[in-house]
Amino acid sequence: MHCGTLCKANMAAACARSLSKVGWDLLDSPAAHRPGTLSYLLGNASAHGSRRAYSTGGTGFRSKLLSSARAGGGRVLGCAFLLGGGLGLYQTLKRSAQQHLAAEETNVSRFSTEERSRGGLKLTLYQYKTCPFCSKVRAFLDYYGLPYEIVEVNPVMRKEIKWSAYRKVPILMVDGELQLNDSSVIISSLKTHLINKMSREKNLSEILRCYPEMKSTNDRGKEVTEYNNKYWLMLNENETATVYPKKEMQTEEMKWRKWADEWLVHLISPNVYRTTGEALASFDYIVREGKFGSVEGFFAKYVGAAAMFLISKRLKSRHNLQDDVRQDLYKAVNDWVSAIGKSRQFMGGDKPNLADLAVFGVLRVMEGLQAFDDMMENTKVKHWYNRMEKATLNHEGSAAAKSSH
Template sequence: MAAACARTLVSKVGWSLLQRPAARRPGTGTVSYLLGNVSARGSRRTYGTGVHRSTLLSSLRAGGARALGCAFLLGGGLGLYQTVKLSVRQQQHRAEEEEEEGGTKAAGRDLKLTLYQYKTCPFCSKVRAFLDFYGLPYEVVEVNPVMRKELKWSTYRKVPILMVQDGVQLNDSSVIISSLRTYLINKDKSMSEVIRCYPELKSVNDSGKEVTEYSNKYWLMLSEERNAETYPEKGMQKEEMKWRKWADDWLVHLISPNVYRTTGEALASFDYIVREGKFGAFEGFFAKYVGAAAMFLIAKRLKSRHNLQDDVRQDLYKAVNDWVAAIGKKRKFMGGDRPNLADLAVFGVLRVMEGLQAFDDMMDNSKVQHWYRRMEKATLEHEGRD
């Protein structure tokens, strides 16, 4: 600002000099006085041809004043041009920085994420599917399911837990997904501000056990404008929320009865769990054999609790066929050309059965295969990143 004011003053001085009369006497102004002194001292040596001294002085003063005035104007103009040019560059730079900050947040690169999980947990798999699809970098801490020493710092003892920088802790798979998606869309909100929209609700269930639930867990907390951009067609938001809830309340309860359907399948499932999880040697042996037997019995109880058929595979086939029918033949995903949060939730739940007999049977005896392979590609290639 000071430089700009100085250049403006110089320009004004130069213009006033140009407006002065050419024949002003020496001593009436600083510029004329300086030019007069120079002319007086050098006139006889320089001009020895008999030209009248006063005429030479008058001409020199007039020409010198105009020349100096032009110089002032030229200098001021160049200074003003450079000032404007610099100001424009600074504004462009600030705009680029703001755009880069927005782009960084939209891509989630400003987040430092650490996921505490069991790899074979369907709720943890849901979170990984979301993070992978949107290309969000994250570290994984595999929790020992017996001792859970990795969670001793937390009063919340379930997985998944997602830690964000500045000590922000996100619990519950659906809350993690909803709050992160809200954050990526709402560029003007911090993660701490977003998570306040999903308050904890503690209650006691019918068994007398305290349980924790979360308000708004299937909602994205967006302004009307952002909401309209995210869900441009009528019914899209309601459909997404309905099927996300379906994945938590129904689909996930079909996993255990199917992967522990027989003693052989239970043993194969626990072999996979031990291989992929974090167990000590004794814990692994104990989990594989004792755990397999226990889960075989628990699966029978779950079948009764959820009113499943004797052949629980039929309930699994029907569930995924209902899902594919809801997508329809005209859409690649429930989200249209790109997966939405319901697609990611269903995919995450089903993915934990990969490598087991239940998964192979599902792919062979239902209509879910083509959608599943599209989802697999979308998450592996981080198609939501752009």
């Protein structure tokens, strides 16, 4: 299945779910007519909403919509959100079911049968195409030439991972038995395995025990799962010296991998939904490509665009970003390029390291969007990015992977 179709299905489903949630909250809330209620409910809905948009464009209906929200037409607006979300969800589920049937028939794979027959691990990646953490894992697997199959998870029903107690993506299944969760754990454990396999010191199950799972409550009162040591490779002294000839190389790689997870990834959504024009254009694209009817398309485009624009503002506030969030993106990307310096092609030197793969994986989910084009035009990242794209497409790290078979 073409990845663009999957992107549109995921995006439309997540947005429809957000609209329905907002609609029910507006209708049920006794404070539906009080000023500020809309912003509050949209903030709550953002935890369930989509974090992607497409392209940029004009404005139009949004000023009337937002002014009516401020005037307190809560119940009417609630009906609009509910109807728009419900109709959009129906269209998405119908379309998504057709797509998933097609996907099951083709069983999407990144490599040929001949390549898979060479031996090694059988890898199956459960993902959302537009998830930056999933993109990180794909960048790693592609660079090292590791054959893997993709199962695209339906963001509404998530039936593809109903067997898993861990309800997030990415999930990587190894040989149909061993489950790896969390993108950084997946990357660290597989990289350790590739190195250890030469000396046969540890198998992958033993390596995975070095990344224990811990549950805690975050500052918003939500239970979260974290993994200790996830930026470490579990190597002996000789292996460490081989992989990191200079001691500072290991520290630098870990620092920037963590930076990609804890800072860079949070710049994506606010930049994608930066303006009402971008939000409107994204929903216009979804409606057009998703073949919505006129009524469904009206609510999905105008109500949905307003909702996601307001949600993006909440995300901007949560992460203390500037009013012009592009400037945060530009600064982050230029900081990364400056850290690499002029004497290296990659953070890893002549070849990408795990930090290169992580940053590349996060940034490439914006490809095709105005935010990506602006980033390439207004920062110094273009040459590094093009080198990374070539390295992953050509599986330039595959020599190390093959030597471990």
